[in-house]
Amino acid sequence: MLVKTPVGTEALVAFERVTKSYDGATLVVKALDLTVRRGEFLTLLGPSGSGKTTTLMMLAGFERPTSGHILLDGAPVEKLPPEKRNIGVVFQNYALFPHMSVEENIAFPLRYHGVTGPAAKEKVDKVLGMIHLEGFGGRRPTQLSGGQQQRVALARALVFQPKLVLMDEPLGALDKQLRERMQVEIKHIQRSLGVTIVFVTHDQSEALTMSDRIAVFSDGMVQQLAGPTELYERPANRFVAQFIGENNVLPGDVSTDGRALRLAGGAVVLLPAAIAPGAVEATVRPERLQAADRASDRAIRFPATVREVFFLGDHARLTCEGLGVAELSVKMAAAEFSVLQPAAGSSLTLAFEPEAIHVLAR
């Protein structure tokens, strides 16, 4: 993850109780409240059909909310057509204009924002430099590679200095290596220009890499809005816990005094703060489970049976039975793995630090 840009707390965009239905029967977006801060990189993350793209399209002005308000700079914009909103959009398939050259594509928004002649040329050249495509101005979009097209689309959305740039799964069509390079590049550009970006993706690692904050969408609602670390460490619910990274969900019971969590299989974890007693779900990440002999003294140990073993080079992945869970996922470092050599069917003792346990809200 890159060093974070200082982000203001001032709201640039606010969704207020926004709903959207296409067919009049089902709500694609349910009572959405969401704030985008000026200068931040906000990602809308969720599986397909979760309402994240619809939210983006309502902000861009291509879809009208069924109810509620969208405020841009404090003013409602539901009735403002897209071209009046001053928002740049980068589409999934780039939506470059095939009958225009790269230069013409990038210059396209400028005439509508009163920039013409040499000033426009200068801006285009500058932005071409920024995306490392000097000398490509005369080419047609079809003569460019996928990554180059992507950068042209980005340049076109940035060149007229919009208040906000929206990106709808812009890296989905690229291969893994290129995607990772583009993630870094986009982040660089965003940071150097200080532009506000709302980014839509279903790829959680992309979201974690790039975002200042992430809104996790599911079922037309925001499940959690938080920074990447918090989202990872302290997921608000089971959906977020399992959607962001890999996670083990463990059944458990909170003692009557609210200070201890008893997991299935007998392990007891002392909680940092008291919570309501009763049945709960807790999570522990696979990489926080380790072999008992490497663990600290504070670690909580429990027996497990190995079911399956996958060696992945830098680490190994074990599926074990333990803590009352039939498929407990364990990520074991390669060094540890080569010493232990756990085989399917064998028993071993695993351990975790108490702070690795996160109790999900009920």
Added chain:
Amino acid sequence: MSSLAEPAHRSLRAQTFRAALPDRLIALGLVLPALLFLVVTFIAPIGALLMKSVDNAEPAAVLVETLPAIGAWDGVGLPPEPVFAALAADLKAAQKNRTAAGLGKRLNYELPGMRSKILSAARAVSKIETPPAGGWTEAITGIDPVWKDTQTWSVLQRNASPVTAHYLLNSLDLTRGPDGAIAAVPESEAIFLTILGRTLFIAAVVTLGTLVLGYPLAYAAAIAPPAVAATLMLFVLLPLWTSLLVRTTAWVVLLQSNGVINDFMMRLGFTSEPVQLIFTRFGTLAAMIHIQLPFTVLPIYSVMRQIPQTQLRAARSLGAGPLSAFWRIYAPQTIPGVSAGCLITFILSLGYYLTPALVGGATDQMMSNFISDFINRDLNWGLASALGTVLLLTTLALYAVYVRVLGADRIRLG
């Protein structure tokens, strides 16, 4: 390894060629039937058409002796006696074989009235058994004064050639004057350039009409949800399920004076008297536009469907208003489809025949109606072919201009 690389390049090339040969033969086999079909049904008939438009077989077939004899004539006064004698022999043979009418008909195109002159001369000459005392010159010139006219003989001499430009000239309202020079035909006979102009005009208006009606329709279908688009396209395609004759007849029913349209307008009080719709230019255009609409719409629709809607959204987000976005982003990308659709409709419209004949008036008849008349009624296949050739060349010329302006790659069916 080196032993493999050693043999000369030619050997490698030969091996590659041999290895690829089966594939090539299969490819050739796949293409061949269609190629043969095209040669037989398209190229050969067009070749025959072009030949027929310059073919001049009749004079040579009948005047077997006359034409060689007249070749040496200097074109002044009357030809010498041997030419007359040769003509007498030819006419006798023609009378016997009943070929005089064919020759007469052919010469009639260039010298009005020659048909009956040839027939009567053939009859008269056949009655003269032995060479007349005063020679054939006296005998033949005595049959009709036309044989004393130098021009008659000039025309015969001119037709010694197995090819003639007569039909092509005629199809352009041109003719050879008495002196052989090319000149315009008298205004009262000039007709084909007008017809050609009319044909081009009607085709252009029909093309424009289908475009004006079809473009928005294609757009609506292209952006509509699949179910709606399918229904829309069904209505566009529906006319293609019935024959041209049925559709045209339906228009007759609609357009006639007590037909559906007039009935409707009178009932609504727009007019108290039936309006003349059938046998008019309006009727012709309306029926043709209806019939041609699918041909224009389909290529446009298929090209439009390939243009992502996100491009319009992108343009809007970049500051363009809805019209500006459509005009600058969407419309230019539909040009290949528009080109293809308009080209198909224009070329098909040039050949319209049935619809103008049934729905149009006398001044709405197009080139094909005249070609049909010359083939069926007048048996003047030479002129019919020449008109066909003119239509073909006009079409090719327009296509060439079209490709020149737009580029061949900018015409796409989808």
Added chain:
Amino acid sequence: MRGTLKHLAIGAAFVAASMSMASAAELSIMSFGGAYQEAQRKAYFETYTAKTGTKIIEQEYGGEIAKIKAQIEAGGTTLDVVDVDAPTLQQGCDEGLYEILDWSKIGPQEDWIPGTSSDCGVGTIVYATVLAYDTEKLANGPTTIADLFDTAKFPGKRGLWKNPMSNLEFALLADGVPAAEVYATLSTPEGLDRAFAKLDTIKKDAVWWEAGAQPPQLLASGEVVMTTVWNGRIANANKEGKKFAIVWDNQLLDTDYWVIPKGAKNLDLAYDFIAHTADPKVMAGISNYITYGPVRKAAAEFINPEMLDKLPTAPANMTKAMTIDYGFWGDNGEEIRKRFTTWLAQ
């Protein structure tokens, strides 16, 4: 050319014709279709099949001589007998498209009404081009051919055959030229100009028909107030309940002929068939089905008396009749048609 409407059907017939190989016991006959061919079927074809067992393969066309010529030029016709009109007889005979007939195999040529037999053709029926109107729409209809040109008395559109033949004759007759002098007048440039000038007066009111089935439809749909038409078509429309009336004044008589295309494969059968239809009784039989009269003098006595007054040849209808001179049209048709076509297009 009689039929534009039929072109598609003809195309199909053409293909069918070139595919069917006539065997010895089959005879291929082409005629004008519609009510006329149906009458021929009942009067000629069915009686012939009943008598000889020969199967008749029927084809239809619109009177385009090109159909016959194309078959002959393509090398061998599949047609054995064709029904042609007078100009087509003349044209094809001149160009050697038909067999020269051996009349000894057909019948006594002198028994045919003068002008209805030739070296190439055997006359079968006489029909008339007449003026007709709908009595339901026009109570006091036209009574003379001059009324066709009287747009003051009878405003509205007129149906006319898209062919100079008949129109030029009508024009001169309406202009006061006696029937006997019509062709003499047309043979002079001034006479021709006079005919076209007369046609000019109704050019803007003319609706041009091409197929014989069209004029009754034009009358029925009210598209025209009157039309020239072949008389049989009117009688048949009236059979179906129409109330059309025929103006017999200055009717133009014309004849249809059997011809044998040159190179016909069943020459003997063709002669046999023609001889059968030339039998006075058989020939007269067609008048039972369509109001066309037989052309043999000997046939007159066999005509159904009920039909007699509806035929063009009925004495009452013949008072001012005139016969189309196909000799004139053979010699001058080409030029006049060209002028007519140009005139139409201007």
